[in-house]
Amino acid sequence: MTTAANASDSLQIGSHIFQSRLIVGTGKYAGYESMREALDISGAECITVAVRRERLIDSAGRNILDFIDTARYTILPNTAGCFTAEDAIRVARLGREILSQLNNPGADWVKLEVLGDAKTLLPDPIATLAATEKLVADGFQVLVYTSDDPVTAKRLKQAGASSVMPAGSPIGSGQGVLNPNAIRICLEYLKEGDPAYPVIVDAGVGTASDVTVAMELGVDGVLLNTGIAHAKDPLKMARAMKLGVEAGRLAYLSGRIPKKLYATASSPTEGTIAGALPASAKNSTR
């Protein structure tokens, strides 16, 4: 099966190049087996993981890495759950240390999340910016989770982020892209004079059409987790998300027709055997 987009239409983030524009998380699955299968079906080449304290009582327990082919996937470690720049930097370094041991290409990057509030999981823009600067100086390629605020997005790029990743809506909320116009302005700011700069919608997508809407706006990829993991059938949804990304990308590249208020006939208006338009069907404009 060929990918929907042509072979040269790859996604480049920093030094990493992927054919798939879908990045999927590994959290919240009912089991590691269904996670493994959903990752496979999604077509993703890049997957995210979190860094957490080892459970020392149950260290003989199963490890997620036993269910991830580290030669196949580029692992993107996140700093989820961090509320300060300092903690996010610590977690980024710990993640890099583990991925270095695995010889995974993901050892040189991080998905930075510095949260401001546990209820909304909205990012703290000031701490996020500070952490971005420090991690870039420390040699990381930084992919930054942020809100859809265009000015913050611009500042994060200026700070050296390899990708800015505005949320479509709050993490895990499944509300889709709530403010497409904000994403459009983010794209305009971030890609001005730099059209290849990767912008990823991260978080909030609930179903395939949400992904398609995001891709049609012209973002370079979508990162999601809950939408697949908590679907009633995660495997079917993994395929739906894969197709949604491809459909949205192709539609974006195709250039959609402008929206018009009135109809335009698809069939020829000449040569119809029907009689003259009755007066009742005529209106003031046509």
Add this chain to the structure above:
Amino acid sequence: MQIELNGENREAPEGITVADLLEVLKLAGKPVAVEVNRELVIKARHAEHHLAPGDRVEVVSLVGGG
């Protein structure tokens, strides 16, 4: 001596190294990362880094996440 391991107090032999601690925890050779007093101790230094009383040690691994 007492150390704090992943947020809990724990007895450890005087001067134990990070490498020996991981051995005790049956985590030697496993994909984990270690921090002592909020500073990363890279794997190459596990055998030479001796713990001191009161050290706060974090041993972390990868889990599912988005």
